[in-house]
Amino acid sequence: MEDQEMQLKVRRVTDKFTESMYVLANEPSVALYRLQEHVRRSLPELVQHKTDMQSWEEQSQGAIYTVEYACSAVKSMNNSSLYFKNIDSLLRQAISMKEQINNSQGRSCALPLETCYVDIT
Structure with a gap:
């Protein structure tokens, strides 16, 4: 009887140990899956923000050029x-x-x- 009890206890310990090893082995996979899921959801929005920023940069560069050109025209009028x-x-x-x-x-x-x-x- 004691032998059966010992085998049961050993079996429980080995099952728990196997389960722990399984969880530890799969934990990085779950974390990487969650990261991949987050990137997949947020990436289109980030791309849209980047595109918007590039567009705003182009518009502001055009406005800066226009203002600089107008300033140089006014300065040249002072000389005339x-x-x-x-x-x-x-x-x-x-x-x-x-x-x-x-x-x-x-x-x-x-x-x-x-x-x-x-x-x-």
């Missing part, structure tokens, strides 16, 4: 004041010459000088 003053002087000379021609031909400009010329400065 000398040319506008020169144009103003030439227009005044042209109007003066036109009045001299009209006066020499006996006809004067019917409009006053202020209406014939608009100051652009």
Whole structure:
């Protein structure tokens, strides 16, 4: 009887030991399965976020280029004041010459000088 009891106890211990070994051996597989499951679920969303970020980056790069181009255009306009003053002087000379021609031909400009010329400065 004691022999049967001993065999039963040994069998229980070996069964428990086998079960423990089975669980320990399969635990990494279960963990890897859970990781794979998580990646499979979250990957499409991550890809969408990456695509959105790339699109936003392209749009912002385009906006930055536009702003830089506009700033350089404004800066170059500041440098053109000398040319506008020169144009103003030439227009005044042209109007003066036109009045001299009209006066020499006996006809004067019917409009006053202020209406014939608009100051652009």
